[in-house]
Amino acid sequence: MIPYGRQTISADDRRAVDAVLCSDFLTQGPAVPAFEAALAAYCGAAHAVATANATSALHLACRVLGIGPGDRVWTSSNTFVASANCALYCGASVDFVDIDPVTYNLSVERLEEKLDRARMDGTLPKAVIPVHFAGQSCPMREISALAKRYGFRIIEDASHAVGGDYLDAKIGSCRYSDMTVFSFHPVKIITTGEGGMLLTNDTELAERAALLRSHGITRDATVMTENSHGDWYYQQLDLGYNYRLTDLQAALGLSQLQSLDAFIARRREIAELYDRALSDLPLLLPRQHADGRSAWHLYVVQLQLQHLHSDKATLFRALKERGIGVNVHYIPVHTQPYYQRLGFKAEDFPESVAYYRAALTIPLYAHLSPEQQQQVIAGLTEVLR
Ligand SMILES: *Cc1c(COP(=O)(O)O)cnc(C)c1O
Numbered sequence: 161m162i163p164y165g166r167q168t169i170s171a172d173d174r175r176a177v178d179a180v181l182c183s184d185f186l187t188q189g190p191a192v193p194a195f196e197a198a199l200a201a202y203c204g205a206a207h208a209v210a211t212a213n214a215t216s217a218l219h220l221a222c223r224v225l226g227i228g229p230g231d232r233v234w235t236s237s238n239t240f241v242a243s244a245n246c247a248l249y250c251g252a253s254v255d256f257v258d259i260d261p262v263t264y265n266l267s268v269e270r271l272e273e274k275l276d277r278a279r280m281d282g283t284l285p286k287a288v289i290p291v292h293f294a295g296q297s298c299p300m301r302e303i304s305a306l307a308k309r310y311g312f313r314i315i316e317d318a319s320h321a322v323g324g325d326y327l328d329a330k331i332g333s334c335r336y337s338d339m340t341v342f343s344f345h346p347v348k349i350i351t352t353g354e355g356g357m358l359l360t361n362d363t364e365l366a367e368r369a370a371l372l373r374s375h376g377i378t379r380d381a382t383v384m385t386e387n388s389h390g391d392w393y394y395q396q397l398d399l400g401y402n403y404r405l406t407d408l409q410a411a412l413g414l415s416q417l418q419s420l421d422a423f424i425a426r427r428r429e430i431a432e433l434y435d436r437a438l439s440d441l442p443l444l445l446p447r448q449h450a451d452g453r454s455a456w457h458l459y460v461v462q463l464q465l466q467h468l469h470s471d472k473a474t475l476f477r478a479l480k481e482r483g484i485g486v487n488v489h490y491i492p493v494h495t496q497p498y499y500q501r502l503g504f505k506a507e508d509f510p511e512s513v514a515y516y517r518a519a520l521t522i523p524l525y526a527h528l529s530p531e532q533q534q535q536v537i538a539g540l541t542e543v544l545r
Contacts, residue, residue: 203332376400
């Protein structure tokens, strides 16, 4: 089976992990700050805080903004459940913004309309979490202008987008946001097995995130509430978590980072070949906004179901039978049973539901071979004609 996504691990990557295994520290050693510093420098952000995964980074991002009961957080209806769950962890309520049918990202027009209504009702969000779907940046300049006008904070869920660009900066620069979160799950662009990163230009937010990442405990005497009892002394200043990344993972991440630009270049090349080879099939191919360069986490096609004699489930199975590991991103979060119980109706965000009906993710990863890609193209052609 050719999977829709998978990791690419080199001999250098394996050596980097092995070196940590032979060192003094498997966790809380030097590899974590080295990975943080390298990724912050790559993205052009002032601070990076490594975490156990992107879900924990999103949770920390909400915590450091002080999001809690009575607050509202909005995100895209076309995302993984974690982008919404992070606000619920803090006791806040979640709402969604429907998508732009061209980019499948949160629609700035829908966002602005919803903000206008919320201002009249007194229900403005404390934070908005735009998700850079498939690796393509949301229009952050426009969202940031709305944030100033309506007074909300911005957390970019860039789980799909490390290595991508927006305007003249790397995604993760936080030029138009308070924080950006990346995921290093194996299907994402670079991996640490499990892992995540929170980036910010705000020193206070970074310090608070680092504190909450490790139980809310500090050994820094300058922030303690009383004099140290001795060199063993530490204080718990807040209720935190164990959301740490290990040194084994950080060493892998630092090594993967050396390949990031090559991975993106290869992903882009594969996407361009799909663009050409699939253009005559009854498919809507991904479209790119001129303001950015996607990291190409996913290649999503929309089936033109009105021109097809089979339904999506049948086509999906037929592709799997041909060894093509297709997938679907995403089942709109508001249609999940848990969110339905919170009162959401499928018709609340119709663009994301219409998109979901037709969307299909086809294989794309850095070492997908030309032969494998031809197999995907031939399989799709056979099944769709
Ligand atoms: C993968 C993903 C997450 C969660 O990432 P983990 O590292 O697995 O916690 C969150 N948001 C989006 C959009 C994702 O794709």
